Structures are given as structure tokens and as C-alpha cells.
Amino acid sequence: MSLADLPLHDMRRAASLDALCGLVAERHARGEATVLLAGGTDWVVEQELKPPRPDADPLPLVVDVSRMAELRGITATRGLLRIGAATTYLEIRRHPAVIERAPLLAAMARELGAIQIQARGTLGGNLATASPAADGVAALAAYDAAIVVKSVRGERRIPFSALQTGYKQGSRAPDEVIVAVELALPPEGSPWLWRKVGTRRAQAISKVALAGIAVRSEDRVVRFGLGMASVAPVTATLLQTRALVLSRPLSDITADALDAAVLSDIAPIDDVRSTREYRKHAAKAVVRGFLRDLGAPV
Amino acid sequence: MKITLTLNGRSREVDLPPLVRLLDALRGPLGLPGTKEGCGEGECGSCTVLLDGEPVNACLVSIGQCEGRAVTTVEGLSDATHLGPLARCFVDHGGAQCGICTPGMLISAEALLARRPDPSDEEIREAIAGNLCRCTGYQRIVDSIREAARERAGGAA
Ligand SMILES: Cc1cc2nc3c(=O)[nH]c(=O)nc-3n(C[C@H](O)[C@H](O)[C@H](O)COP(=O)(O)OP(=O)(O)OC[C@H]3O[C@@H](n4cnc5c(N)ncnc54)[C@H](O)[C@@H]3O)c2cc1C
Ligand code: FES
Ligand code: FES
Numbered sequence: 001m002s003l004a005d006l007p008l009h010d011m012r013r014a015a016s017l018d019a020l021c022g023l024v025a026e027r028h029a030r031g032e033a034t035v036l037l038a039g040g041t042d043w044v045v046e047q048e049l050k051p052p053r054p055d056a057d058p059l060p061l062v063v064d065v066s067r068m069a070e071l072r073g074i075t076a077t078r079g080l081l082r083i084g085a086a087t088t089y090l091e092i093r094r095h096p097a098v099i100e101r102a103p104l105l106a107a108m109a110r111e112l113g114a115i116q117i118q119a120r121g122t123l124g125g126n127l128a129t130a131s132p133a134a135d136g137v138a139a140l141a142a143y144d145a146a147i148v149v150k151s152v153r154g155e156r157r158i159p160f161s162a163l164q165t166g167y168k169q170g171s172r173a174p175d176e177v178i179v180a181v182e183l184a185l186p187p188e189g190s191p192w193l194w195r196k197v198g199t200r201r202a203q204a205i206s207k208v209a210l211a212g213i214a215v216r217s218e219d220r221v222v223r224f225g226l227g228m229a230s231v232a233p234v235t236a237t238l239l240q241t242r243a244l245v246l247s248r249p250l251s252d253i254t255a256d257a258l259d260a261a262v263l264s265d266i267a268p269i270d271d272v273r274s275t276r277e278y279r280k281h282a283a284k285a286v287v288r289g290f291l292r293d294l295g296a297p298v
Numbered sequence: 299m300k301i302t303l304t305l306n307g308r309s310r311e312v313d314l315p316p317l318v319r320l321l322d323a324l325r326g327p328l329g330l331p332g333t334k335e336g337c338g339e340g341e342c343g344s345c346t347v348l349l350d351g352e353p354v355n356a357c358l359v360s361i362g363q364c365e366g367r368a369v370t371t372v373e374g375l376s377d378a379t380h381l382g383p384l385a386r387c388f389v390d391h392g393g394a395q396c397g398i399c400t401p402g403m404l405i406s407a408e409a410l411l412a413r414r415p416d417p418s419d420e421e422i423r424e425a426i427a428g429n430l431c432r433c434t435g436y437q438r439i440v441d442s443i444r445e446a447a448r449e450r451a452g453g454a455a
Contacts, residue, residue, distance in 0.1 A: 007318045
């Protein structure tokens with residue numbers, strides 16, 4: 001098996017983020033691939049599952065970014081939370097600012113894999129792998145987070161709404177390094193939900209997962225964000241559902257209207273983990289549950 | 299690539315390709331076969347070791363990523379002639395049967411007790427959620443870890 005290929009890869013560390021961007025760009029211009037290795041919880045597993053490599057195929061250069069200072073750490077300033085791309089889930093779920101101000105992220109990190117995965121896995125890796133089942137990406141969708149990326153052309157922020165263009169495809173250029181994610185924090189104590197449906201085993205990928213945040217003002221929701229995993233080719237942001245909830249007082253939201261909005265927002269498929277019909281059912285149920293908690297009669 | 303790491307409290311140097319899995323480096327050139335391989339995919343936890351004090355799957359970590367870091371394996375929890383107190387609790391309370399999962403379980407338990415000297419059963423179960431056991435049904439492992447916590451607290455009641 002191709003596990004035997006692993007030791008054949010060359011691995012380096014980069015002295016700085018700028019040096020890393022330079023290296024990636026140079027190699028990209030020559031048509032050579034570079035793998036940024038963070039926790040390895042996606043990439044190493046992928047290598048083990050790959051068929052043996054044809055002799056002629058060049059191996060990518062691996063650059064260990066797991067300890068690159070510019071990609072690590074968490075800061076919360078003036079309502080903005082910034083999490084470095086190579087910060088681990090364990091660091092995220094233990095950080096006081098995350099626990100107090102972004103409890104959805106803490107809950108997501110706590111239920112992603114088991115502790116061994118949390119001690120290595122990162123949001124940078126979750127975003128780059130870009131699986132529609134990715135939990136971290138679903139949580140970032142609920143916050144409408146911006147993805148900070150950097151290349152030799154400079155730094156830019158990709159709004160979440162412009163990040164994903166198709167199954168495992170996105171608007172990040174191949175030579176852009178994910179530096180951090182940034183999100184506007186809701187007021188302390190705002191309602192939130194993290195719900196993985198249909199599995200009890202710590203390690204299992206969920207059949208459906210919902211991340212939600214809301215800011216309420218009397219009978220209205222004035223900020224509303226949702227991210228749903230495993231119900232579409234990309235992380236679902238449920239725009240019709242968001243629009244419905246923001247458009248009227250909570251007391252005017254009906255279960256039928258809510259269900260219809262959710263169904264128009266998702267396009268689930270049958271796969272080894274679940275069926276299309278079950279996913280539709282679960283998606284409606286978890287969104288209704290969140291709205292009920294917010295006080296809607298659904 | 300020459301890699302220097304602190305292994306079970308001692309400084310060690312190995313010369314290996316950087317992407318050799320920590321698991322293979324430990325069991326081969328570093329001469330510590332206590333860490334086991336089950337799935338090789340991060341699912342079973344039998345390869346669990348501590349990296350700077352946190353439990354990780356040694357099948358997913360490359361030796362090159364361990365430069366300058368501290369790794370603790372199950373061998374580091376006992377000395378050459380005596381089982382450590384945590385392992386002793388597993389023996390006394392039926393926490394080990396075939397033993398394949400045991401090194402990983404001991405490491406996950408050690409990581410938990412270092413942070414939470416008096417864990418609840420729920421915290422114990424969460425701490426070992428990434429360690430599969432096909433023999434014990436887990437309850438005896440939970441009992442063993444709870445007992446180890448009690449002994450550490452100094453009350454053998
Ligand atoms: C047992 C197990 C359970 C899991 N459970 C879950 C789960 O419940 N939910 C879930 O969502 N995922 C789960 N995963 C998947 C995985 O842990 C996550 O996707 C994790 O976030 C990947 O991060 P990493 O740092 O390990 O990525 P790596 O494997 O290091 O990298 C993955 C990809 O991202 C690229 N990359 C990494 N960092 C950057 C960067 N800064 N800029 C650009 N590209 C980058 C790499 O080049 C590579 O292509 C699980 C995996 C395992 C093995
Ligand atoms: S062998 Fe590493 S988790 Fe199974
Ligand atoms: S004792 Fe046999 S697998 Fe746990």
C-alpha cells in the first residue's frame with residue numbers, strides 16, 4: 001500500500017509566512033505541488049488510502065506548518081475573534097474567549113473526532129479539505145466568518161459566502177495559504193446551537209450537522225446565521241431559511257413555511273452514512289428545534 | 299533528517315526520513331514497541347502517545363513534526379521492573395483483557411488525570427472516546443481509571 005510512499009516525501013519547515021508564500025508560489029509556477037501539513041488528520045489518512053503511485057509521478061514537497069507562529073493563536077478584540085489556521089481544536093475548545101464569546105465553536109471542537117484528533121486537527125485543514133461534511137466549516141458558516149488568505153500577491157479576506165463554488169472547490173487560489181479565520185462576535189449570551197445528528201460514536205462523521213447563531217431583539221431575530229454539513233455538495237448556508245427568519249416576528253413563523261424554506265435550501269444525497277430522505281427529515285427537525293428554542297411556534 | 303526529541307524524559311536523536319510515522323519510529327529505530335498499531339487511520343487509538351502532554355495518534359504524526367518536542371509512550375508510565383500505579387489499577391480492576399488497546403488507554407487516562415485529578419465518569423468516557431476496546435465493554439476501564447484517580451488523591455478507600 002501507498003503508506004510506503006510517505007517516507008519518500010521531503011519535508012521542510014518555513015522560516016516565516018512570507019518565506020512560505022514565496023516557496024509555494026515558486027513551486028506552483030513550475031507546476032510542482034506543495035502540501036502544507038498541519039495536523040495530518042486528513043492528509044496522512046488520504047495517503048494511506050491512495051493506490052500505489054506510478055513511478056513517474058513526482059511527489060509533492062511537504063511543509064510542516066503545524067508550529068508556524070503566524071498561523072497560530074486566538075485573539076478577541078473589539079468584537080472580532082481571530083483564530084489562526086494552525087490552531088488545534090483542543091486549543092480552540094479550551095480558550096476562555098471562545099468558551100465565553102463563541103460557545104458554538106467550543107462545542108463543535110469538542111465533538112470533532114475524539115481528543116487525539118482534536119489535539120492535532122485544525123480549521124486550516126478542515127477548510128482546505130473542504131468536505132461538505134466538515135464540522136468546522138459548518139460552524140464558520142453560521143458566523144459568516146471571513147477566511148484570511150495570503151500569497152506573494154498579498155493578503156485578502158474571503159467572505160464565507162464567496163468561499164465555496166462547488167464540491168470540494170472554492171475561490172482560494174492554489175498558492176494562497178490559509179492564515180486565519182475572523183468572525184464578528186455576537187453579544188455575550190446570544191443563543192446558539194451545535195447539533196450533530198445520527199451518531200453516538202465520538203469518531204463518526206455525522207449524517208447531518210447544524211450550526212446556528214442568533215441575536216434577538218424582542219420578538220425579532222436581528223442577526224441569524226446557519227451552517228449545515230452533509231446536506232449539499234458544499235456546506236449549506238440555508239439562505240432562504242435565514243431570510244424567512246429575519247423577515248418577520250418570531251411569532252409569525254410557521255412550521256410549514258420553515259420546512260419549505262429548509263427543503264429549498266438543501267440538496268442531500270444517499271450515501272454510506274445516510275439517505276436523502278432521512279437527511280431531509282433531520283434537517284427540518286434540527287432547524288425547527290433551534291427556532292423553537294428561540295421562541296417561534298414551530 | 300536528524301531529529302532530536304525528548305522521549306519518556308530522555309533526549310534522543312534519530313536519523314530518519316521526516317515523514318516516517320511517529321508510530322513506526324517508536325516501534326522500530328527507537329526500540330519502544332509498547333505503542334500498538336490497530337487501524338493506522340486515527341480511528342482506534344491503540345497508537346495513542348502524549349505529544350507535549352496531549353494525547354495524539356502516533357499513526358498520523360510524522361517524526362519530523364516531533365523535532366524539539368516531548369513524547370511520552372506507555373513505557374514512560376512504568377519502569378523496567380515495576381508496573382506504574384495506573385497500569386496496576388487496570389490489572390486489578392479488569393481494565394485489560396487481550397491488552398491490545400491497553401497502552402493507548404493508559405496514555406489517554408494519563409492525559410486526563412494530569413488535567414483532571416478527580417474526573418467524573420462522563421469525563422472519563424469522553425477522554426477514552428477515541429480508544430476502541432473489543433474486549434472489556436469499557437465499564438471496567440472506567441472503573442480502573444476512577445480507582446487510579448482515587449489512589450493518586452491519596453485515599454485508597
Ligand atoms: C478519526 C477521525 C475523525 C474525524 N472526525 C471529524 C469530524 O467529526 N468532523 C470533521 O469535520 N472532520 C473530522 N475529521 C477530519 C479532520 O480531522 C479535519 O478535517 C481536520 O480539521 C483536518 O485538519 P488537519 O490540520 O489535520 O489537516 P491536514 O491533514 O494537516 O491537512 C489537510 C489539507 O489541508 C491543507 N492545509 C492545512 N493547513 C493549511 C493552510 N493553513 N493553508 C492551506 N492549506 C492547508 C493540507 O495541505 C491538506 O491538503 C476526522 C478525521 C479522523 C482521522
Ligand atoms: S493505529 Fe493509530 S488510531 Fe488506530
Ligand atoms: S482489552 Fe482487548 S481490545 Fe481492549
